[in-house]
Amino acid sequence: MSDKITAELRTEFGKGAARRIRREDKVPAVMYGHGNDTVHLTLPGHDTMMAIKHGGANALLELDINGETQLALTKQVQVDPVRRVLEHVDFVAVRRGEKVTVDVPIVVVGEAVRETLVVTENSTVQVEAEATHIPESFEVDIEGAEAGTQFLAGSLTLPSGTTLLTDPETLVVNVTAAQTEAQLEADLEEAEAEAGIERDEPDADEGESAEGGESAEGGDEE
Template identity: 45%
Template sequence: MSEVRISAEPRTDFGKGGARRTRRAGKVPAVVYGHGEKPTHISLPGLEFAAVLRKGGANQLINVEVTDGTRVLVIPKDIQRDALRDDIVHADLLIVRRGEKITTDVPISFVGEAEKGGLVVHELTSLSIEAEATQIPESIEVDLEGLAIGSQRYVSEIVVPEGTVILNDGEQAVASVSEPRGEAADEAEGEAAEGETAE
């Protein structure tokens, strides 16, 4: 995971009113915490921060440079969005240190095509992993190439980058391939009709 830099300003205007004023100014109110440090309230440039998350995803490593001279390495821990506009209204940022291992969720990227005619069901869309803070993969690839109808791909079959450990149960299904309902129903009806004819 590559790092990005983003500037921030200390925030002293707290409460709902202060947060609203921060957002009206085009900024995102945020809290930086972790490693026993006292939580720090900052404001981030709204459009720039949104672009960082859009490009790097939920585990983007961010170097926050505050105008008071403070610098801190963080990853987004909780992003709150407006339900209607989808704008970011608040961010919790977790302090991380190079070399330390952290636990987080990483999205699954499905590749390859299952057996022709099969209906792929994604049982999971993300995996819980443990990895070094600066080596969190943007996504974990799950290969479905040639997966037969009636088969499943399990967590234990997933190959991950060195240093990454999947915390999900190995016997948990990630994806399954079933027969399309329409075809299954047609076959069942066909078999029933053949049975009636035989009688």
């Protein structure tokens, strides 16, 4: 399902034009694909942000451009790191029924058994799907998984019409035994040794000096 956004064609380019667009709470964008020339657009900032959030990593928007409708798949989104507003969006023009290649996020649900460490080895997998039926994510249920359990890309449940492009043997989520404090300390010492870092050993004379200092101070007071 796509969100409908009214877009305006723009003829001004460059940083100055982009700043003026953003001051009006709008977003500069480009759309390419199907062998057509790149189309430069201006989109309403709030509506576009909400549509992209709603659509997830591969948001599909229905752009109304001068009364004509065009489906556009989000490919790259630039967000201001401080104000958290959209700075620029790149789209790819798509058609209904068209197959597209996308990276779909992995979401881990459930809890493994105690004293295990759950590592997401690959946060996305690549699939081919219809532009209007792109999965938002794939769930990996680790509930009760024990150390040594591995979840491969080929074990993911894909909806009808979606084809896995990632190698099925690719490790997606790995459940291992949690390291003990002793193992962590040993790994740290090994890493420091490889980096040439030497730990400072306590000076045996320090304690004696401290005791001697205390005696001297006591003698002064007397």
